Amino acid sequence: NAGVMQNPRHLVRRRGQEARLRCSPMKGHSHVYWYRQLPEEGLKFMVYLQKENIIDESGMPKERFSAEFPKEGPSILRIQQVVRGDSAAYFCASSPLKQGLYDEQFFGPGTRLTVL
Amino acid sequence: GEDVEQSLFLSVREGDSSVINCTYTDSSSTYLYWYKQEPGAGLQLLTYIFSNMDMKQDQRLTVLLNKKDKHLSLRIADTQTGDSAIYFCAETSNDYKLSFGAGTTVTVRA
Numbered sequence: 143n144a145g146v147m148q149n150p151r152h153l154v155r156r157r158g159q160e161a162r163l164r165c166s167p168m169k170g171h172s173h174v175y176w177y178r179q180l181p182e183e184g185l186k187f188m189v190y191l192q193k194e195n196i197i198d199e200s201g202m203p204k205e206r207f208s209a210e211f212p213k214e215g216p217s218i219l220r221i222q223q224v225v226r227g228d229s230a231a232y233f234c235a236s237s238p239l240k241q242g243l244y245d246e247q248f249f250g251p252g253t254r255l256t257v258l
Numbered sequence: 259g260e261d262v263e264q265s266l267f268l269s270v271r272e273g274d275s276s277v278i279n280c281t282y283t284d285s286s287s288t289y290l291y292w293y294k295q296e297p298g299a300g301l302q303l304l305t306y307i308f309s310n311m312d313m314k315q316d317q318r319l320t321v322l323l324n325k326k327d328k329h330l331s332l333r334i335a336d337t338q339t340g341d342s343a344i345y346f347c348a349e350t351s352n353d354y355k356l357s358f359g360a361g362t363t364v365t366v367r368a
Contacts, residue, residue, distance in 0.1 A: 146300060175354065184262055184346065184358035185301075198355065233301070237354075245353065249293075249300035 144169070146236050146250035147216075154256045155224045163219040163253045167236030174217040175247060176209060179231040191217060224257045231255075264347050264359035271367055276334040278362045280347030283328060287349040290323060291356070292332045295344045304332070304345075342366045 147166040155161050167174050172193055177185040178201075188201040191211035202209065206224075211217040221228055231254050235247035264280040282290070288309050293301040307314045307321045307330075314321045320333040330349075334341055344361040 173354075175356075177356070177358075179358075182266075182360055184360045185348075185356070187355045187357070190354055201355075235301075246303055247354070247356065249302070251298060251300045 146234055146248050148232075148234050148250035148253050150253060151251065152254050152256070154258065156258050157225055158223050161221040161224050161228070161255055161257075163221075163232050163234075163255070165217040165219070165234030165236075165250060167217070167234075168238075168248055171236035171238050171248070173237045173245070174211050175235045175237075176217075176219050177233045177235065179233065179252075181230070185233055188219075221255075224255075226257050229255055229257045262347055262349060262357050262359040264345075264362050266360065267363050267365070269365045269367060270337050272337060272339060274337055276332075276337045276341065276364055276366075278332045278334075278345050278347075278364065280330040280332075280359055281328055282330065282347070282349050282357075284349060284351050284357070285328070286351040287328075288352075289350050290321075290330050291346075291348040291350075292319075292321065292330075293346040293348060293358075295346065295361070297343075301346060337364075337366050339366050339368070 174191045176188040179185045189209045190198040206222045208220045231252045233252045235249045237245040261283045270276045291306040292304045294304050295301045318335045322331045346361045347359040348356045
């Protein structure tokens with residue numbers, strides 16, 4: 143049973159380009175979460191998605207960032223017109239259908255984005 | 259906003275106990291977690307504690323929670339080389355939005 147997959151693992155972009163980060167949740171998981179880790183900081187929540195729905199995007203920057211989790215295929219975190227401050231590790235997590243108060247989030251290995 | 263703080267580095271001798279400390283600010287935290295990250299891998303949940311508990315033990319791991327001081331600790335007994343990793347403390351006051359510390363890099367020396 144494969145874990146959460148993220149690709150690419152490393153991504154280099156020049157300022158002004160677009161970055162697309164992909165996340166395939168664990169089999170059977172319908173909830174996806176994206177977190178960002180800036181250098182020497184903890185992971186910060188960005189967005190929570192279910193299939194075809196954004197549930198909570200309170201951690202997403204208002205501009206240039208968007209996320210989707212289509213009916214088929216991986217979840218995508220898209221950053222338009224990247225700037226140096228977007229350089230970070232982006233982690234995706236998934237969880238199964240909500241079964242109670244606590245649902246473990248299973249994390250992928252992260253995508254390290256470097257903006258030149 | 260929520261803040262979670264932990265020291266950045268810990269060096270421990272093989273066979274000794276490791277203690278990793280964490281403080282948080284959100285008094286409405288319901289769950290507190292410890293995650294482990296090995297090189298090149300995702301974060302792996304080690305253990306969690308509900309906020310109405312003081313202690314939880316799971317084999318070599320002991321979690322202590324002082325809710326009054328908002329202090330969480332993870333003790334690893336008989337530390338092994340395989341325990342070398344980054345350990346993240348995290349908390350949540352709802353059921354999905356986790357707030358993490360910056361991680362403590364634990365190095366186990368022979």
